[in-house]
Amino acid sequence: MSTERVLNFGAGPSALPLSVLEEAQKGLVNFNGTGIGIAEISHRSKEFQAFLDDFEKNIRTQLGVPPTHRILFTQGGGTSQFSAVVLNLLARHRLLHPTATAEETVLDYVVTGSWSKKAAEEARRLAAGNATVRTVVDSRVYSKDGKSFDNIPPHAEFTFSDDPALIYYCENETVDGVEFSHDPQSPASFPFHLLKRDALVPLVADYSSSFMCRPIPHLADHAVIYAGAQKNIGPAGLTILIVRQDCIVDVDAAAKLGVTPVPLILSYKTLADSGSLYNTPSVLPIYMAGLVLQRMKEKGGLPYYEETNRRKAQKLYAIIHEGEQKGVFRRKVQQGSESWMNAVFEVLGEGAEKKFLEGAEKEGMKGLKGHRSVGGVRVSLYNAVTEEEVDKLIAYMTRFLGES
Numbered sequence: 001m002s003t004e005r006v007l008n009f010g011a012g013p014s015a016l017p018l019s020v021l022e023e024a025q026k027g028l029v030n031f032n033g034t035g036i037g038i039a040e041i042s043h044r045s046k047e048f049q050a051f052l053d054d055f056e057k058n059i060r061t062q063l064g065v066p067p068t069h070r071i072l073f074t075q076g077g078g079t080s081q082f083s084a085v086v087l088n089l090l091a092r093h094r095l096l097h098p099t100a101t102a103e104e105t106v107l108d109y110v111v112t113g114s115w116s117k118k119a120a121e122e123a124r125r126l127a128a129g130n131a132t133v134r135t136v137v138d139s140r141v142y143s144k145d146g147k148s149f150d151n152i153p154p155h156a157e158f159t160f161s162d163d164p165a166l167i168y169y170c171e172n173e174t175v176d177g178v179e180f181s182h183d184p185q186s187p188a189s190f191p192f193h194l195l196k197r198d199a200l201v202p203l204v205a206d207y208s209s210s211f212m213c214r215p216i217p218h219l220a221d222h223a224v225i226y227a228g229a230q231k232n233i234g235p236a237g238l239t240i241l242i243v244r245q246d247c248i249v250d251v252d253a254a255a256k257l258g259v260t261p262v263p264l265i266l267s268y269k270t271l272a273d274s275g276s277l278y279n280t281p282s283v284l285p286i287y288m289a290g291l292v293l294q295r296m297k298e299k300g301g302l303p304y305y306e307e308t309n310r311r312k313a314q315k316l317y318a319i320i321h322e323g324e325q326k327g328v329f330r331r332k333v334q335q336g337s338e339s340w341m342n343a344v345f346e347v348l349g350e351g352a353e354k355k356f357l358e359g360a361e362k363e364g365m366k367g368l369k370g371h372r373s374v375g376g377v378r379v380s381l382y383n384a385v386t387e388e389e390v391d392k393l394i395a396y397m398t399r400f401l402g403e404s
């Protein structure tokens with residue numbers, strides 16, 4: 001059994017900085033000089049509360065979260081938010097429109113990959129009979145083969161409903177690597193300019209894959225942003241929410257008006273009123289994510305990560321494109337819709353992909369096998385994957401191309 005650490009390009013849970021893991025080892029035995037390990041200490045202790053407050057402050061300052069928005073912590077992953085956003089925002093809509101019919105209660109979904117597709121399916125389950133789930137756009141319609149998620153539809157295709165209960169999009173579709181670009185001029189960016197601004201727009205974004213890898217464009221225009229921690233900032237088990245105050249509603253008052261009662265643990269009001277301590281939080285993941293955030297601050301915060309992540313992605317795409325020209329690789333996502341965080345491609349030829357993956361593994365590079373539903377190679381470039389590690393992978397890919 002090897003004691004060496006490998007280069008981990010896995011899609012999540014994914015690499016964490018070694019310095020954080022070493023610090024966490026100490027905290028597991030003795031958290032901040034308390035003499036109690038972090039997995040053993042009460043979540044209501046003043047030491048943990050101080051850590052939690054600092055963690056929240058760190059997210060707020062690094063992302064520039066305005067006072068109009070609360071930062072909340074919960075569990076259940078991105079998947080729990082597929083349900084929670086629907087229930088909370090249907091409650092909000094009912095309080096605003098007590099007599100709205102199911103036809104007048106519309107949930108707008110932008111479907112650009114398998115995560116937003118799943119979220120829309122969950123919305124359909126939960127809304128059945130009480131609301132209407134509308135697919136604003138489905139990027140498969142615009143794909144090369146008519147069935148894969150390999151692009152972002154043109155802005156002109158985004159026709160939002162007049163007064164929806166929510167508008168939902170996923171910032172980075174990891175399975176197929178489709179992503180809304182950070183550049184507002186790019187056709188691959190979310191069309192913020194098309195949102196109707198006559199009331200507070202209930203815009204929801206799944207940021208699970210790209211949270212804290214660069215600034216969030218138009219953050220203040222969002223009603224809810226959520227992310228599981230296990231990609232860029234910590235272990236699985238922690239879900240982070242940024243919720244605008246008008247979306248933290250009295251779900252019981254809404255239930256009296258006829259909407260589905262919201263389980264207390266999914267209600268944003270429960271989380272907000274209890275300071276995210278309604279029940280026992282995921283103490284250890286919060287601790288480790290807190291350490292990652294502290295380290296990010298020391299490194300220069302999001303501007304540093306944005307720049308490094310952009311460079312990492314540009315370099316990697318350059319070699320993938322070169323391989324494509326040589327007929328060795330084939331990209332799975334159309335140009336302009338490629339993700340910063342997850343590059344996906346195929347290695348062409350009988351047995352070539354296996355050879356590529358085995359060769360990489362021999363050189364200590366793991367986690368490169370594509371998602372089970374899509375296949376191919378997937379390289380995740382989360383924050384903790386360093387530029388030197390990406391350079392090593394590129395050197396390997398260059399040699400592979402030379403030998404092909």
Ligand code: PMP
Pocket residue numbers: 012076077078079080115170172173174206207208209228
């Ligand atoms: N949304 C996105 C964009 C994801 O990448 C994932 C997980 N890979 C999820 C949602 C589901 O998250 P979880 O497994 O934390 O429920």
